[in-house]
Amino acid sequence: MAEERPQYKVGRLRRALAEDPRTNELGIEVRVRDRDVHLTGEVACEERRRAVVEVARENLPGHEVYDELTVARIDGDTAEERLP
Amino acid sequence: MITIAAVGDVHLDEAMRGQYRERLAGLPDEADALLLAGDLTKHGTVDEGRVVAEEFRDLGVPVIAVLGNHDHHSDAQKEITELMRGEGITVLEGEGTVVDCPGGRLGVAGVKGFGGGFAGKCATEFGERETKDFVRHGREAAEALGEALRGLDADLLVGLTHYAPVKETLTGEPPEIFPFLGNYLLAEALDDSGAALGVHGHAHAGTECGVTAGGVRVRNVALPVLRRPYALYRLDGAGGG
Numbered sequence: 281m282a283e284e285r286p287q288y289k290v291g292r293l294r295r296a297l298a299e300d301p302r303t304n305e306l307g308i309e310v311r312v313r314d315r316d317v318h319l320t321g322e323v324a325c326e327e328r329r330r331a332v333v334e335v336a337r338e339n340l341p342g343h344e345v346y347d348e349l350t351v352a353r354i355d356g357d358t359a360e361e362r363l364p
Numbered sequence: 365m366i367t368i369a370a371v372g373d374v375h376l377d378e379a380m381r382g383q384y385r386e387r388l389a390g391l392p393d394e395a396d397a398l399l400l401a402g403d404l405t406k407h408g409t410v411d412e413g414r415v416v417a418e419e420f421r422d423l424g425v426p427v428i429a430v431l432g433n434h435d436h437h438s439d440a441q442k443e444i445t446e447l448m449r450g451e452g453i454t455v456l457e458g459e460g461t462v463v464d465c466p467g468g469r470l471g472v473a474g475v476k477g478f479g480g481g482f483a484g485k486c487a488t489e490f491g492e493r494e495t496k497d498f499v500r501h502g503r504e505a506a507e508a509l510g511e512a513l514r515g516l517d518a519d520l521l522v523g524l525t526h527y528a529p530v531k532e533t534l535t536g537e538p539p540e541i542f543p544f545l546g547n548y549l550l551a552e553a554l555d556d557s558g559a560a561l562g563v564h565g566h567a568h569a570g571t572e573c574g575v576t577a578g579g580v581r582v583r584n585v586a587l588p589v590l591r592r593p594y595a596l597y598r599l600d601g602a603g604g605g
C-alpha cells in the first residue's frame with residue numbers, strides 16, 4: 281500500500297484532535313516530515329497536553345511524535361482598559 | 365463609569381474544577397458585572413455545565429453569559445443553560461438584560477452567533493440546503509442580537525457573542541477559517557443599535573482589540589488571547605456619573 285502523503289496525515293490528525301472526545305482541540309498545529317510529527321499550539325493544562333500527544337501517537341503509529349505544545353498561562357495582571 | 369469584566373473560552377471540565385474560580389475573588393472590587401463569551405465547557409456535557417454553574421455562582425457581581433459551539437457539542441445546551449440559571453447566572457440567547465450599576469444602567473444583549481464570514485468574502489444563502497442552513501443560522505443570530513440590543517433601555521449597550529463580529533480580532537488565525545469564526549452581520553447589528561462595545565470569544569489564536577466599520581469597539585476575550593483571568597473595560601455610561 282502506498283504511503284499516505286504528509287498533507288493527508290496532517291488533515292487526518294487535525295480532524296482526530298478536534299473530534300476525539302479526549303481532546304476536542306481545534307487549535308493544534310501539526311507538521312509531518314518523514315516519520316516526524318511536530319505538535320505546536322496551546323492547551324489549557326498538562327492533562328490535555330498528554331491527551332493530545334496520546335491521540336497523535338494512536339493516529340500515526342510508527343511515527344515519532346514531538347510535543348512542542350505550551351500550556352496556556354492565565355495568571356497575567358487584570359489591568360483595566362479605559363474606553364473613552 | 366461602568367467597569368465590565370469579561371472572559372470567554374474557559375473550557376472547563378471536571379479536571380479544572382476550582383482552578384479558575386480561585387482567580388475571581390477580586391471581582392466585586394474591580395467590576396460591575398462579569399460577561400462570559402461562550403465555550404464555557406470543553407465538550408458541552410451536563411457534568412461540565414454543572415462545573416461551570418458552580419464555578420461562576422455567587423461571585424458578588426452579576427454574571428451574564430452566552431454559550432459557545434463547544435457548549436452545544438453534546439446537544440445539552442438547554443440543560444447547561446438551566447444549571448447556570450439555577451445558580452443565578454443570566455444566560456442570553458437573543459435576549460437582553462439590564463444591570464443597575466452605580467455609574468449607570470448597563471444593557472447587555474447576547475447571542476452565540478455563528479460563522480458566515482465577512483463583508484465581501486462571506487457565504488450566501490444560495491445553492492445546497494446545507495449551505496443555506498449554515499448561512500441562515502448566522503443571519504438569524506445577528507438579527508436576534510440587533511433586536512435584543514434595540515429593545516434595551518440603558519445608558520450603555522454591550523453586545524455579547526461567542527463568534528466574532530469583525531475580522532480584526534481574528535488576526536493570528538488562518539484566514540482560510542475566518543468564515544467559521546465570525547459573521548460581519550453581528551457587527552452591523554452592533555453599529556445599528558448604538559452599542560458601545562462588542563465582546564466575543566471563539567478565536568483562541570486571535571487578538572484582543574478590533575473595531576467595527578461604524579466605530580464600535582470589539583474585544584476578543586478568549587482566555588488564551590487574554591493570558592489573564594479576565595479583561596476589565598471601563599466605559600462611560602452616557603447617563604451615569
Ligand SMILES: [Fe+2]
Nearest residue numbers: 373403434566
Ligand atoms: Fe473556544
Ligand SMILES: [Fe+2]
Nearest residue numbers: 403432433566
Ligand atoms: Fe468556540
